[in-house]
Amino acid sequence: xxxxxxxxxxxxxxxxxxxxxAADDGAKVIAGGQSILPLMKLRLARPETxxxxxxxTELQGVRRLPDGRVAVxxxxxxxxxxxxxxxxxxxxxxxxxxNIGDTQVRNRGTIGGAIAHADPASDMxxxxxxxxxxxxxxxxxxxxxxxxxxxxxxxxxxxxxxxxIITEIRLPGGRDDxxxxxxxxxxxxxxxxxxxxxxxxxxxSGDRWGLCAVGVTGVGEHPYRATAVEQAIRGxxxxxxxxxxxxDGITVASDIHADREYRTHVAAVQVRRALxxxxxxxx
Ligand SMILES: Cc1cc2nc3c(=O)[nH]c(=O)nc-3n(C[C@H](O)[C@H](O)[C@H](O)COP(=O)(O)OP(=O)(O)OC[C@H]3O[C@@H](n4cnc5c(N)ncnc54)[C@H](O)[C@@H]3O)c2cc1C
Numbered sequence: 001x002x003x004x005x006x007x008x009x010x011x012x013x014x015x016x017x018x019x020x021x022a023a024d025d026g027a028k029v030i031a032g033g034q035s036i037l038p039l040m041k042l043r044l045a046r047p048e049t050x051x052x053x054x055x056x057t058e059l060q061g062v063r064r065l066p067d068g069r070v071a072v073x074x075x076x077x078x079x080x081x082x083x084x085x086x087x088x089x090x091x092x093x094x095x096x097x098x099n100i101g102d103t104q105v106r107n108r109g110t111i112g113g114a115i116a117h118a119d120p121a122s123d124m125x126x127x128x129x130x131x132x133x134x135x136x137x138x139x140x141x142x143x144x145x146x147x148x149x150x151x152x153x154x155x156x157x158x159x160x161x162x163x164x165i166i167t168e169i170r171l172p173g174g175r176d177d178x179x180x181x182x183x184x185x186x187x188x189x190x191x192x193x194x195x196x197x198x199x200x201x202x203x204x205s206g207d208r209w210g211l212c213a214v215g216v217t218g219v220g221e222h223p224y225r226a227t228a229v230e231q232a233i234r235g236x237x238x239x240x241x242x243x244x245x246x247x248d249g250i251t252v253a254s255d256i257h258a259d260r261e262y263r264t265h266v267a268a269v270q271v272r273r274a275l276x277x278x279x280x281x282x283x
Contacts, residue, residue: 003040007049014058014138014165020051021163022140029053029165031075032108034101035117059112059167062086068173071136074112074166081111089174091281092130092198092274095182096123101191112166115151118158118222120253121192125152125223127182129215130198131171137164145170152222177203177210181277183270184218187257193218194258195267197226197246199274201233203282209233214275219267220250229271239279243272 011017011029021027026048030036033054039045053059059075062084070086081087082097100106100123114124115135125148133148137160148169151159160166184196196217202210212233214226228248232241246267254260 001041001043003037004043004046006040006047008052009049010052011056014053014056014167015140017051017053017056018138018140018163018165020049021165024049025162027051031110031113032077034105034109035113035119053165064173065170070171070173071168072111072171073168075110076112078106078109078111082106086174090131090171090180091278092127092180092182092200095277096127096184096196096198099184099186099191100124111169115169116158116160116166118152118154118156119192120155120220120222121187121194121196121218122223123182123184123193123196123217126193126196126198126215126217128169128171129223129225130180130200130213131215132213133172134170135166136168136170137161138167139163139165143167149225152224155221157222177282179278179281181274181281183273183277185266185270195219195263195270197267197270197274199271199278201275201278201282208236209279212275214246214271216246216250216267216271219247219252219263221253224250226271229275233275239272239275243268243275246271 028047030050030052059073061073063071078097078100087093128148135146146159180200182198184193198215200213212230214229216226217223228245229242247264252260252264
């Protein structure tokens with residue numbers, strides 16, 4: 001398929017890109033192009049102008065912030081994240097990143113593009129939800145920080161406003177008393193998750209877990225925090241019992257790959273597996 005005609009400009013800086021977006025309602029940014037180009041080829045997206053931010057080095061890379069948190073530039077690719085020693089400390093990233101897409105997708109696809117696209121079955125959103133990440137977005141006039149828990153608003157819909165560019169994603173610093181894991185069952189042809197679960201769990205204090213955060217993708221209209229699971233764990237339930245709450249309050253998706261009943265079942269299975277794997281990493 002051939003996209004509709006469009007103009008192309010390569011941004012020279014973040015400010016240049018933001019100014020171009022502010023001046024043109026029909027402009028959209030392209031980063032790695034792994035999601036927007038297929039959409040354009042199917043003519044499901046028809047931007048009048050593509051503003052290419054892919055080479056802006058100011059939005060690439062991983063750095064530790066003075067307060068101990070970790071900032072991942074929006075243009076950091078999956079491949080760069082896999083190779084990064086700071087991110088190597090996060091068990092759930094070690095589990096998930098090598099299985100996202102194929103080599104080309106991992107070399108080109110970016111973390112910012114993945115969450116801006118807001119695919120309801122994308123892996124990164126579940127991980128960032130479990131980590132309680134923050135998204136930093138900038139427009140031509142302002143910068144704001146969006147908690148990841150309020151970022152995903154629907155299928156392919158996020159809290160990002162027209163004219164905003166994600167500049168970085170902030171993660172809590174890695175902690176020795178916290179274990180994390182990612183477990184997913186994937187649609188074999190596309191690799192997208194039918195149910196993908198990211199779990200973060202804190203060391204036990206007495207008979208209770210210190211903390212519990214569970215992000216789920218592929219199951220609902222958009223990735224979500226499985227708060228009923230988290231509450232059950234905090235209340236002292238076993239992992240197996242807590243996992244049965246994986247889809248509480250969620251309208252579970254049903255499609256040709258997995259009907260509602262099956263997806264509901266595998267969501268609970270993946271929650272259990274992710275929590276068990278996260279707990280096992282606590283040692
Ligand atoms: C064959 C294939 C297999 C895949 N398999 C998986 C998989 O297994 N798991 C998975 O999770 N994903 C998978 N993906 C999706 C992939 O993760 C995303 O396509 C990729 O991460 C998107 O990043 P990008 O930089 O290519 O975004 P682009 O395609 O460049 O952009 C995507 C959207 O985000 C916007 N955007 C990009 N960057 C920014 C920014 N910094 N600020 C604001 N808006 C921005 C663009 O305007 C566009 O609307 C697959 C994709 C392909 C093609």
